[in-house]
Amino acid sequence: MLVISDRSDDDPVGLRTSPVPRLHLPSPLFSAEEYQRAPLVLLDDRSYTDFTLRHLPHRPGLVIVLAAPDDGTVYPRAAAIGAEAVIRADGNLNWLHLRLHDATGCHYAHWEALLTAGPADPSPPASS
Incomplete structure (x- = not known):
């Protein structure tokens, strides 16, 4: 996965403990080949302008991570x-983690953690 962010901190888009390997590069430094070959690209919304100056082609698997809700x-x-989706950096990341695992062939899935975040069984139907 390619993370495009001009921020220098270790977790610019809020992935926290995702086990998926990632390459974090600022907008001017990633190559067009890295952009095309990455199974998923996360673009820090704060780096949007620099990203658009690169005039890269549209591709599936581009997700914008929004810092300001x-x-x-x-x-x-x-x-x-x-972009295929917009997500909040401080929001629930289960969808993103599942999307990352899907993009990488599910090699890094911790299904127990992803699937136990909500209720185990659906709610019973409402009685009339």
Whole structure:
């Protein structure tokens, strides 16, 4: 997985303990080949402008990670670059972890942790 972020901290998009191997590069430093070959690309929303200056082609598996939860401008920007999803960095990351595992052939899945985050059984049907 390729993480595109101009931030220098260890976890710029909030993946925390995801076991999926990742390459973290700032916008100007990743190659077009790295971008195309990565099974999934996470773009830090704060690096969007520098990313668009690269004029890269649309690709499946591009996800924007939103740092500011109230930024409504992210959705048109995501559509403009062909992003498949927009997620919040501080939100529930179960969907992202499942998507990462799907993109990497499920080699890094910790199913127990991913599947036990909610109730084990569906709610009973409402009686009439």
